[in-house]
Every structure is written in structure tokens, then in C-alpha cells.
Amino acid sequence: MGRRNKGRDVSGWLVLDKPAGPTSTAAVNKARSALRAAKAGHAGTLDPAATGLLAIAFGEATKTIPFVTDALKCYRFTIRWGSETTTDDAEGTVTATSASRPSAAAIEAALPPFRGDILQTPPAFSAVKVAGERAYDLARGGDVPELAPRPLHVARLDLVGVPDPDRAELEMVCGKGGYVRAIARDLGRVLGCLGHVERLRRLWSGPFTLAGATTWEDLEGDPEALEARLLPLESALAGLPECRCAPGAEDALRHGQPGAVIPARPLQWGEEAWASSGGRAVAIGLYEGGHLRPTRVLSGG
Structure with a gap:
């Protein structure tokens, strides 16, 4: 028996304008199949009869699902x-x-x-x-x-x-x-x-709107064109303050250890934030007096 194809390592967010009829799970499965992605999930169920925005995360972006699910x-x-x-x-x-x-x-x-x-x-x-x-x-x-x-x-x-x-x-x-x-x-x-x-x-x-959303018909089109529609995982973190990694901190954060960061605005002790290096997400965690203690480590999409 040949080795099972587990799918491609696709990462990012797809904003789907779901039509009436499909369940949210069916929509996620269709999008995952269209991209041949290994991992996918959505941020907030829509009833089958409901239409509109369904935010679908792929790969590493699934770690940021709670920040969209918990948003308004x-x-x-x-x-x-x-x-x-x-x-x-x-x-x-x-x-x-x-x-x-x-x-x-x-x-x-x-x-x-x-x-x-x-x-x-x-x-x-x-x-x-x-x-x-x-x-x-x-x-x-x-x-x-x-x-x-x-x-x-x-x-x-x-x-x-x-x-x-x-x-x-x-x-x-x-x-x-x-x-x-x-x-x-x-x-x-x-x-x-x-x-x-x-x-x-x-x-x-949360941070996602229907402007330029992917349609159901788009899911049946060219996979490369569909992948080009993916938004970076960082787009889900718009509601969290960003901190830049201080020199030498990125490696520590990627290994789940506290690292020195420079917040874009003053932060309170224990406030949730995300650390970036070159604009790409490194980790999400709690700010503790000039350092970020990671709760989620990210690959940056």
C-alpha cells in the first residue's frame, strides 16, 4: 500500500462568502480539497441556510483561530x-x-x-x-x-x-x-x-470583511489563483498589540522561551500581544516588562 498523501503545507486565511446550503464544515472541506491543504478550520459556524463571511484558516494560521472566534x-x-x-x-x-x-x-x-x-x-x-x-x-x-x-x-x-x-x-x-x-x-x-x-x-x-471575498465558484477554479487569495496569518492578529523582537530574541521565542521585545505602544504587565520579526509573526504570548512569554509559537505563515 502506498503512503497516504497528507496534503500540502498551506498556511493563511481564506475569506469565503458562503452561499446558502452548505454547512460550515462542508465549506471548509471543499476549500481544503481545492488547495490540497493538510490542515484547515473555520472561525465561527454559519448555519447551512445562512450566507456571508466564513473565515477559513489553513496550516499554521489555525493557531490564530481563537482570536477571530472571540472577536465581534x-x-x-x-x-x-x-x-x-x-x-x-x-x-x-x-x-x-x-x-x-x-x-x-x-x-x-x-x-x-x-x-x-x-x-x-x-x-x-x-x-x-x-x-x-x-x-x-x-x-x-x-x-x-x-x-x-x-x-x-x-x-x-x-x-x-x-x-x-x-x-x-x-x-x-x-x-x-x-x-x-x-x-x-x-x-x-x-x-x-x-x-x-x-x-x-x-x-x-473580527478583522475580516466581505470586500474581495472568495466565492463558492472560486473554490472550483484554479488552485494557484485560489492560493493567491490567502491572507497571511498575521491578519488575524489585528486586534492584538504587536511587539518587535529585540536582537537575539527571535530564536528564544521560537523555542517557546521568553524573549525581549519592543512594543509598538505601551503595554500593561500580562497583556496579550504578538511578537514579530520582519513583519512576520514569531509568537503570541503575555507581555512581562520588556519580555514576551510565549503561549503560542508561530512559523510566520
């Missing part, structure tokens, strides 16, 4: 009033209906409690684990799980428009772990009209 994300979505569904979106079965429809003024008045630091109960059909099992697996089996509310930071939630009495379009910027479907469900209940997500699109995620 922006969603534009349409709520359909008048019914709740099992999934809190248009893919589910209708479980309750209402003839009531809210005015734009009523929607605006209901939004403030959904802003800031809130508690949100995830949808039954979600990836939240219950006793070691995914909630959506339990829900599909008919055992609807009771999920506990979770803290969520909503930096912004705005009414964008009311195209007709049955629909409202909103935009939300939130932190890690937010469910737009839960916002639609809960807002519908507060307004007394019920509601679910009809359309959902992610506009940006």
Missing part, C-alpha cells in the same frame, strides 16, 4: 413575524402562530433590553452540548433539551428597515456565542407577534 461579528438578518418554528428559522416546522404585527416604533422600543451584556437562551437546534451531546442531535431525535441562558455581549442591535408588515430587517454586532435565531425568537415573544429568522448574512468577523 456583524450580522444582517430578516425576521418573519407571525410564527415560531422548531429551529427558530425558516428551515423548521411551525409550532405557533400569531395574527399580530408590530409597528416600526414598537420594534424600536423593544430593542434596548437586547443590547449590552444580556443573557440569551440558545435555540434547541444549536451546537451547545448537553450531557456530552449536541443539542441539535437531541432535538432531531425528539428530545428537546432545556438549555440554560448564557451571557452575550451585544455591541449593537439596530432596526434597518420594515419592508412590509410581515418582516423587519435588523443588524447586530455581537461577541462570541451569539445566536441571531434566539434574538428573533425572543423579540417576537416580547412584541407578542412571534417570529423567526427568514434570512441571515454575516457581514464581517
